[in-house]
């Protein structure tokens with residue numbers, strides 16, 4: 001088990017285009033993924049991209065709690081199950097339609113802050129799993145958002161670069177305080 005150090009905004013590893021993984025079954029890649037899983041479990045959060053732990057390779061991990069999906073995916077009527085911890089190697093995203101939706105995002109590499117970011121509301125993504133098999137899924141809501149956020153890290157993009165209205169950027173502590181006031185607490 002290894003907890004890895006998180007690169008913060010400003011570090012060059014977060015600005016570059018990450019390199020494709022040549023062999024997803026390489027034990028070194030599996031070690032990287034295991035360490036990323038340990039790191040995410042330790043620090044908390046929905047996902048982590050390899051460049052965030054100073055490794056410029058096209059690898060991301062993420063998970064989606066069922067409650068999070070249910071809260072934002074009300075189109076189907078029935079809450080879908082959560083997405084278990086998933087590792088994506090060399091992921092590719094295809095938007096399904098032009099519709100974009102705003103949502104609040106935060107990032108372990110931009111600690112303490114959150115801001116409103118537009119993302120495609122429906123996507124298809126394709127990637128390799130650590131055993132070399134192909135993962136192909138369609139995603140909506142928070143699931144689509146977290147995959148777009150994590151995959152952006154592989155292209156040197158942090159969420160503030162996607163924001164359209166910088167006035168929504170703020171410290172999480174202050175945003176929560178303001179929300180409480182709005183709610184009348």
Ligand code: NI
Pocket residue numbers: 106107108109149150153
């Ligand atoms: Ni991030």
